[in-house]
Amino acid sequence: MKSVTAIDMEFTGLHSVLPHNLKPSLFDSADDWYRKVKSSIQKFTVCQIGLSIFFKQKSNRFLSYSYNFYLFPLTFGSVDSEFSIQATSIQFLNEFGFDFNKFMKDGISYLNEEQEERLKKDMLTGNWCPHSASEKDKLKEAIIAVTCWEATAGEGDSMRLYNLRGFQMLMAQMVLRQALPDVWTVAVEGNELLVRKVNRQRRQQLENSSLDPCNRNRVLLLARGFTNIFQSIVGAKKPLVGHNMLMDLLHLHHKFYRPLPDSYSEFKKNIHTLFPVLIDTKMLMRSVWKEFQFPHAATLLEIFDVLSSDMNPASPSCPLIEHATDCRKYVKNRCPHEAAYDAFLCGSVLIHMTHLLLVTGQGETEELERSYSQYVKIASKYINQVNVIHAGFSCVNFSGPDPCSHRPPTLLLTVRGWPDVDEEQIYRAFLSICRVDVKRLRGTQFLLLTTKFKGARAMQKEYKGHPNFQLCAYRYWRHSPLVCCVFSVCSVILAWSAVAFILGKSVPHHL
Numbered sequence: 001m002k003s004v005t006a007i008d009m010e011f012t013g014l015h016s017v018l019p020h021n022l023k024p025s026l027f028d029s030a031d032d033w034y035r036k037v038k039s040s041i042q043k044f045t046v047c048q049i050g051l052s053i054f055f056k057q058k059s060n061r062f063l064s065y066s067y068n069f070y071l072f073p074l075t076f077g078s079v080d081s082e083f084s085i086q087a088t089s090i091q092f093l094n095e096f097g098f099d100f101n102k103f104m105k106d107g108i109s110y111l112n113e114e115q116e117e118r119l120k121k122d123m124l125t126g127n128w129c130p131h132s133a134s135e136k137d138k139l140k141e142a143i144i145a146v147t148c149w150e151a152t153a154g155e156g157d158s159m160r161l162y163n164l165r166g167f168q169m170l171m172a173q174m175v176l177r178q179a180l181p182d183v184w185t186v187a188v189e190g191n192e193l194l195v196r197k198v199n200r201q202r203r204q205q206l207e208n209s210s211l212d213p214c215n216r217n218r219v220l221l222l223a224r225g226f227t228n229i230f231q232s233i234v235g236a237k238k239p240l241v242g243h244n245m246l247m248d249l250l251h252l253h254h255k256f257y258r259p260l261p262d263s264y265s266e267f268k269k270n271i272h273t274l275f276p277v278l279i280d281t282k283m284l285m286r287s288v289w290k291e292f293q294f295p296h297a298a299t300l301l302e303i304f305d306v307l308s309s310d311m312n313p314a315s316p317s318c319p320l321i322e323h324a325t326d327c328r329k330y331v332k333n334r335c336p337h338e339a340a341y342d343a344f345l346c347g348s349v350l351i352h353m354t355h356l357l358l359v360t361g362q363g364e365t366e367e368l369e370r371s372y373s374q375y376v377k378i379a380s381k382y383i384n385q386v387n388v389i390h391a392g393f394s395c396v397n398f399s400g401p402d403p404c405s406h407r408p409p410t411l412l413l414t415v416r417g418w419p420d421v422d423e424e425q426i427y428r429a430f431l432s433i434c435r436v437d438v439k440r441l442r443g444t445q446f447l448l449l450t451t452k453f454k455g456a457r458a459m460q461k462e463y464k465g466h467p468n469f470q471l472c473a474y475r476y477w478r479h480s481p482l483v484c485c486v487f488s489v490c491s492v493i494l495a496w497s498a499v500a501f502i503l504g505k506s507v508p509h510h511l
Helices: 029-043 087-095 100-106 111-123 133-152 166-179 200-207 216-224 226-237 246-257 264-274 281-292 301-310 338-360 372-378 423-430 453-462 483-507
Strands: 003-011 048-055 061-070 160-161 183-188 192-197 240-242 279-281 320-323 385-387 395-397 409-417 436-440 447-451 469-473
Touching: 003 246, 048 226, 061 100, 087 453, 100 281, 111 216, 133 160, 133 166, 133 192, 133 200, 133 246, 166 183, 166 216, 166 436, 183 200, 183 279, 226 246, 226 264, 240 453, 246 264, 246 385, 279 281, 279 385, 281 338, 301 338, 338 483, 385 453, 409 436, 409 453, 423 436, 423 447
Parallel strands: 003 240, 061 320, 240 279
Antiparallel strands: 003 048, 048 061, 160 192, 183 192, 385 395, 409 447, 409 469, 436 447
């Protein structure tokens, strides 16, 4: 089936601000940047994932299936994940109507391979001890109640335990069966657990049944949760589409595959193995916006609106994108920053942009039936090129060496008459012109970097001839402290050599 999968995620935080040296910077190399974001990925978690799968149909149309998943880390056996919450991220999610109750109470579990191995070991050793004091007390009360009942109950009698949810239910079943060999447990009516007294022969027959909810394979399937879907996406080897998707890929690796490796190159290799075809619509958008000079669009929804409007010359002939029968929520409703909706926008934006490039490249704008392979081919130069938001390099190439960065030149600022100035004060001094990253070179000399060529030119123009701030382009061989030190040492050595040579020649030969 010819299809692409678009993905979007919401997180409990983006970049850790403490300690300060973990904040991504335009001065970061790829390895530096990876080391910093790895720390943030380990600290925060995924609270929502949206998938939108687009199937190419006949009659110049695509059919979209969009799904939204709330996630919450597994707490079972010895697996008990920790995660942080960043206030700005929570405010952002709350502003767009994120359902925190669904996240906390009904979030789907997930495991990476390391956590799954720990869970398998727990299953072999019988380690089902709950983590929280309230869960321990509840489980203890259940064991006491069932033990007292079992002492007088006859074979076939039953009792019920109430208000057990998710893995709490499963844990209660496993602990009761382990403690009492003459009982059998079955989950009924959502949050109720039916406990029935049986003889040991019947108990053994039930335990060997594939329908046993405590069967090892069924427990693992339930514990994996969303990881099962992740593994299906990996197995399908279909193109994976995202918008500014690098953080998504880092979380996919860490949460559902394996903990992030120490090496940036190994991370790239692993992602390319998992997802051989990646398309970041941010990279595609840069080219399209530059070529067709569309108005500025800051969000995915704004990009979608521009491409769906009359400003897009290929809009009339663009394939019709339809929602599947059981996925009709977004037909009339706009839900920005709901993961499934953003995933749908992302896939739609890809279709619009590739269609625009395709028809303008062929010099045709009328409605024609175009094949799936044509859309893939027109996007081929952008495949596996993923945008980097804030670093010393602008793109990650997951299928080869990263391309050279096209950033504005580094500027050297020399400050006079302000001996105790620091990086924060320099940052604020230039903030009215553009956002800059500041790094002290030595003393009162600082390096400045910005992502905008216009901003770099504006800074040089604004401070040209300034009595206290002297700006110029940074040249390594001229300004680097290391190079200056080497030249100074060489100059001293040459000077002393010249003096020794001159003095040696002036000494009389008979001496």
